[in-house]
Amino acid sequence: NPALTQFGDQMSRLTGVRAIMKDIIETLQAGSGQEFINLSAGNPVILPEVEQLWRDYTTELLSSSDYGEVVCRYGSSQGYQPLIDAVVKDFNRRYGLKLTARNVLITPGSQTLYFFAANAFGGYTTSGELKQIILPLSPDYTGYGGITLVPEALFAYKPALDIDAPAHRFKYRPDFSQLTITENTGCVLFSRPCNPTGNVLTDDEVRKIAALAAPYNVPVLIDSAYAPPFPALNFTEMTPLFGDNILHCMSLSKAGLPGERIGIAIGDERMIQVLECFQTNMCIHSSRYGQAIAARAIESGTLADIATNVIRPYYQKKFDVVENTLDSSMPKDLPWFLHRGEGAIFAWLWLEDLPITDWEFYQQLKQVGVIVVPGSSFFPGLREEWAHKQQCIRISLTATDPEIETGMQRLAKVVEQVYLKA
Numbered sequence: 001n002p003a004l005t006q007f008g009d010q011m012s013r014l015t016g017v018r019a020i021m022k023d024i025i026e027t028l029q030a031g032s033g034q035e036f037i038n039l040s041a042g043n044p045v046i047l048p049e050v051e052q053l054w055r056d057y058t059t060e061l062l063s064s065s066d067y068g069e070v071v072c073r074y075g076s077s078q079g080y081q082p083l084i085d086a087v088v089k090d091f092n093r094r095y096g097l098k099l100t101a102r103n104v105l106i107t108p109g110s111q112t113l114y115f116f117a118a119n120a121f122g123g124y125t126t127s128g129e130l131k132q133i134i135l136p137l138s139p140d141y142t143g144y145g146g147i148t149l150v151p152e153a154l155f156a157y158k159p160a161l162d163i164d165a166p167a168h169r170f171k172y173r174p175d176f177s178q179l180t181i182t183e184n185t186g187c188v189l190f191s192r193p194c195n196p197t198g199n200v201l202t203d204d205e206v207r208k209i210a211a212l213a214a215p216y217n218v219p220v221l222i223d224s225a226y227a228p229p230f231p232a233l234n235f236t237e238m239t240p241l242f243g244d245n246i247l248h249c250m251s252l253s254k255a256g257l258p259g260e261r262i263g264i265a266i267g268d269e270r271m272i273q274v275l276e277c278f279q280t281n282m283c284i285h286s287s288r289y290g291q292a293i294a295a296r297a298i299e300s301g302t303l304a305d306i307a308t309n310v311i312r313p314y315y316q317k318k319f320d321v322v323e324n325t326l327d328s329s330m331p332k333d334l335p336w337f338l339h340r341g342e343g344a345i346f347a348w349l350w351l352e353d354l355p356i357t358d359w360e361f362y363q364q365l366k367q368v369g370v371i372v373v374p375g376s377s378f379f380p381g382l383r384e385e386w387a388h389k390q391q392c393i394r395i396s397l398t399a400t401d402p403e404i405e406t407g408m409q410r411l412a413k414v415v416e417q418v419y420l421k422a
């Protein structure tokens with residue numbers, strides 16, 4: 001084995017959910033003859049209308065005079081100009097902004113964007129001070145666990161819980177009595193809607209976080225991978241918020257283009273430039289083929305239409321199936337709580353006082369042919385002990401209705417047995 005540096009060692013670790021995915025893939029491939037209902041997937045469903053849209057714009061690109069320019073040449077690090085122009089025009093019209101091309105950066109997927117930001121704004125300064133990357137509400141996206149070269153820089157806050165016990169529902173809130181942003185903060189990051197919980201921070205909560213960060217010029221990255229206008233995977237009203245220290249970060253992955261790796265950052269030109277330089281050093285620029293078809297889909301307005309008329313209702317209906325099946329099959333007297341389904345492509349279930357760990361619960365579900373993701377992988381940066389971390393699971397909304405129904409019915413039986421035995 002080659003000797004590794006600190007960074008080499010850090011980056012060659014499997015973080016969060018990737019470690020569990022290995023177990024899931026091995027389970028699915030084991031060939032034990034058992035059929036599994038897979039409720040673990042993070043990959044979006046290929047919806048026919050969405051695939052057709054990308055196919056149509058690809059056909060258009062293939063026969064256009066731009067083809068050579070797009071595919072056979074390098075471009076600018078900031079991104080393919082027609083895509084940047086389409087984003088500027090769309091956002092200015094939609095949200096009444098005054099963006100120019102300098103406010104936009106295109107990256108190869110949004111994960112890359114968080115990697116750039118986490119390491120440009122978080123970590124050690126030239127004078128040796130540690131700047132923290134703050135996750136204001138844990139749990140959050142497992143991928144944040146691997147974005148920094150300086151793991152001690154990542155710091156997540158425990159949330160406050162809003163519990164509706166009779167309804168078996170709950171919702172996480174940022175705990176403003178704890179959340180602290182100071183001159184030692186490098187950046188703030190959260191997903192809205194949230195993977196894994198489906199939570200949507202309210203407009204007020206977001207404004208409050210941005211206001212705490214503003215006096216220190218701390219960038220606030222709002223991971224909008226599921227937000228409107230595309231993929232518009234919000235099931236509750238929400239307004240994308242912009243501001244001097246806000247970096248609005250988008251992804252086309254949940255709008256049907258995960259394979260092409262397109263991330264979009266919108267924000268103050270000074271933040272955008274820092275990230276653009278990082279990108280030049282790392283990979284020069286994002287794939288131009290994906291950018292060219294995205295430019296057409298955004299410019300025409302088709303992507304936003306498909307998002308609200310096809311993508312959103314598809315997943316919203318799946319959440320209803322989870323909710324209705326749990327309500328009808330879960331034991332009424334046990335402390336189970338489903339997170340309010342406000343968006344994204346997952347449901348998040350909290351089993352309070354679960355007598356076994358989330359990992360053991362995941363193993364027991366496997367025994368009855370159901371695969372979910374144990375929740376403890378979704379608390380990156382949360383260092384303190386908290387029993388809640390071992391009491392949750394993530395349920396993917398990418399399965400079929402009957403699979404979700406059967407999966408939830410089997411889960412309800414396992415829940416009953418597990419609490420009864422204790």
Ligand code: PLP
Nearest residue numbers: 109110111141191195225251253
């Ligand atoms: N942020 C969140 C909240 C996600 O769920 C994902 C992917 O699942 C990403 C970022 C990464 O997406 P991308 O494909 O744009 O890198």
